[in-house]
Amino acid sequence: MKNSGLNFRHLYFFWMVAREGGVTRAAERLGLAVQTISMQIASLEKSIGKQLLEPQGRRLVPTEAGRLALSYCEQIFPLGDQLQEALDEAETGKMRLAVGISDSLPKLIAFRLLQATQQMDTRVHLVCMEDEFENLLADLALGKLDVVLTDRTVRAGGSLKVFSHLLGESDMKLFGAPKLARKYRRNFPAGLQGAPLLLPTRNNALRGRIDAWLLERKVRPEIVAEFEDNAMLNTFGRNGLGLFFAPSALAPDIEDQFGAVLVGDAPELREHFYAISNARKITHPAIEAIFNAVHSGLF
Known part of the structure; x- marks a missing residue:
């Protein structure tokens, strides 16, 4: 050398x-x-x-x-710091998992996925970083992250050698603050004509499917705001600024934590959840725990 x-x-x-x-x-x-x-x-x-x-x-x-x-x-130098942390934790019997969370991924979904790592026999030290999808892929390729949790797959033929693993999928529901929900749940979905709607930005994987769903039903809501960050979208929805879509798997959490109620079901709309890794075969025990939780019926 x-x-x-x-x-x-x-x-x-x-x-x-x-x-x-x-x-x-x-x-x-x-x-x-x-x-x-x-x-x-x-x-x-x-x-x-x-x-x-x-x-x-x-x-x-x-x-x-x-x-x-x-x-x-x-x-x-950041990788050197991570190496030192990993070596220190190995002595205490802990396992380190550095996770990138796409800003478009529902945070409640991320929590459910990562919750499985806290139920392992080995203690897991989670390091969670949220960023845009492309930035997280770059960090993954550099070894700064062990896995990226996101709502989209990696484009085929890209320059980065990373692999997409489908975790699961969920159909969607439309939610809103109680006052808005009462007004627009009548005659759903035709009653959404002119309704205030909060949507992800157009670079979000789900956005195109939502646009097509609305077009097929010949309704034109008023798009009040668009968000890259899913948590910000939900915050605006919680405060009654517009209706918003969320995975049906999270319906109880949406109603409990955000005080939002169901407007209507959109079973034709589906959101997918992926784990992106550097390896075609998952070997990290904590990531395997996430897959096992999904296979046990997490969604």
Whole structure:
């Protein structure tokens, strides 16, 4: 194996200076002398033959080469922290599961799926991160996540080597605050003409199916707002700003937690739930526990 001679301690100091915007602040953060930081970054730049930082006003900012180095640092050092956490937890008998949760996935669905990991004989330390689908896939490919829970599959032929595993599906129901529900449940779904409706944005897998469902029934509601984040959509629905669709598997939770009531059933509409992993075969015991819970009738 070729030895690059790269000093990772020096690289770490560069990372800290780039993040803090200056040597002084980085030195304060690390509890080291300014001269120590400066000398070691100078050694790093000499060893790689590239200038990594340059002054911009009172700040130090990465050069073009520095920005490239910084992008690698943002992968290297967080992974190192995760490695240390995993090793520490292994000594205590804990298992770590880093989960990415797509912002479009209903949070109650995510909770039900992850609840299975807390019922294992081995204690599981969950680390949950919510973000947009594409960002989570990138983190998964980099090894920052063990699995991504989402409502869509990975597009075939993509550049990332990740695999979609169907967890389950649920038909949909339309809910609303009691006052709205009473008004629009009559003559459902034809009575939805002009009804205030809260919808996911068009990049959401479910949105196209909802649009087609409305078109087939020849109703044109008033779209009050569109959301990427499912939790925000439900919050607006809870406060009576519009009707909203949710999986029928969550009907009791929607009524209990959000105070929303049923407007009507939409069995033709179905939402799918996936686990995305780096491996075609699931081997992580905590992810296997999620699949076992699904197969036991979670939905």
